[in-house]
Amino acid sequence: MANNSLKSFASGMIIATSIFTAVYYFQPFNKREQKIVENDTLTSEEVQAYLNNNGYISISEQTYDELVAKSKEFEAIKNQTQKASEPKLPEQKETVPIPPSPEVEKKIFTLTVKSGMDSIQIANLLENAGIVDSGREFEQFLTKKDWTRSIQVGTYKLNSSMSYEEIGKIITKKK
Incomplete structure (x- = not known):
C-alpha cells in the first residue's frame, strides 16, 4: 500500500508542475509590466563634467599618440645617455647603497x-x-x-x- 501512495504522490507532483509550467509559458503578456529600456547616451558635456569632477582630463587621440612618441624618444635618449656615462666596471655580486646627496631636499x-x-x-x-x-x-x-x-x-x-x-x-x- 505504501508503494501505491508513493506513486500517487509522484503523479500529483508531475501534474502540478505541468500545470504551473503551462500557466507560466502560455499566460497572456501584460504590456503594463514591460519595462522599456531607453538607450542612455551621454553628451560630451556630461562626459567632460564627470572627468572634471573626478580630477581627470581628456585629450585627443592624436595628442595622446604624440605624447607616447615623445615619451619613447625621451626614454631612448635617457638610456643612451646613461650607457655613455656609465663606467665599465667588473660585475659585482653585491650592490652598495649610495647615500642621498646633500642637495636633495628632505621631505x-x-x-x-x-x-x-x-x-x-x-x-x-x-x-x-x-x-x-x-x-x-x-x-x-x-x-x-x-x-x-x-x-x-x-x-x-x-x-x-x-x-x-x-x-x-x-x-x-x-x-
Whole structure:
C-alpha cells in the first residue's frame, strides 16, 4: 500500500508542475509590466563634467599618440645617455647603497594613523607624500617583518631620509 501512495504522490507532483509550467509559458503578456529600456547616451558635456569632477582630463587621440612618441624618444635618449656615462666596471655580486646627496631636499610628513587603517593604506599615504619610494615595497617590508598587525594608532613625524626599518619601528613602536 505504501508503494501505491508513493506513486500517487509522484503523479500529483508531475501534474502540478505541468500545470504551473503551462500557466507560466502560455499566460497572456501584460504590456503594463514591460519595462522599456531607453538607450542612455551621454553628451560630451556630461562626459567632460564627470572627468572634471573626478580630477581627470581628456585629450585627443592624436595628442595622446604624440605624447607616447615623445615619451619613447625621451626614454631612448635617457638610456643612451646613461650607457655613455656609465663606467665599465667588473660585475659585482653585491650592490652598495649610495647615500642621498646633500642637495636633495628632505621631505617631512606628519602621518596620522587612524583606527581601521591597514598597512596598504599607510604605505600608499607615505608613497604619495614622497617619504618612501614605493608603497608596495614598504608594505611588503612590513609584512616580511610581521609588523602589519603591530601598527599603532597615532600621529608620527616622518621624513624622506628615514629607512623602511626606521619608519616601521616608529609606527609600530618597536625598539
